[in-house]
Amino acid sequence: MKRLIVTLNKDTKSIQIDMPLVEGYIIGRSDEALNYIPDIDLAPYDSREKGVSRRHAALVNYEGAAHIIDLSSANGTYLNGKRLSPDQPYLLANFNEMRLGTLNVTITIS
Numbered sequence: 001m002k003r004l005i006v007t008l009n010k011d012t013k014s015i016q017i018d019m020p021l022v023e024g025y026i027i028g029r030s031d032e033a034l035n036y037i038p039d040i041d042l043a044p045y046d047s048r049e050k051g052v053s054r055r056h057a058a059l060v061n062y063e064g065a066a067h068i069i070d071l072s073s074a075n076g077t078y079l080n081g082k083r084l085s086p087d088q089p090y091l092l093a094n095f096n097e098m099r100l101g102t103l104n105v106t107i108t109i110s
Contacts, residue, residue, distance in 0.1 A: 003110045019109070026040070028071075070084040070088075
């Protein structure tokens with residue numbers, strides 16, 4: 001089983017998850033007022049101030065490989081410097097520089 005490692009702001013802290021098999025993982029920030037918690041919660045990383053939406057993007061298994069999908073986020077999802085069109089899967093390589101709003105994220109596949 002492949003693992004996805006999400007590293008935030010080039011920090012030593014990372015989140016390790018199994019590659020999704022069927023569904024996927026929602027990346028975003030929690031909202032206590034709405035009682036909403038995404039699968040990968042970026043709230044502890046000042047994500048609100050950095051423009052991360054509650055439901056910002058999704059990590060999915062598409063055609064047997066890990067992909068990222070922007071979920072029509074307000075401030076955009078960027079993969080290796082390119083802004084992604086909403087609701088379209090983009091293939092993730094072994095090492096990916098991403099930006100959710102202005103929050104820098106690295107995703108590696110091991």
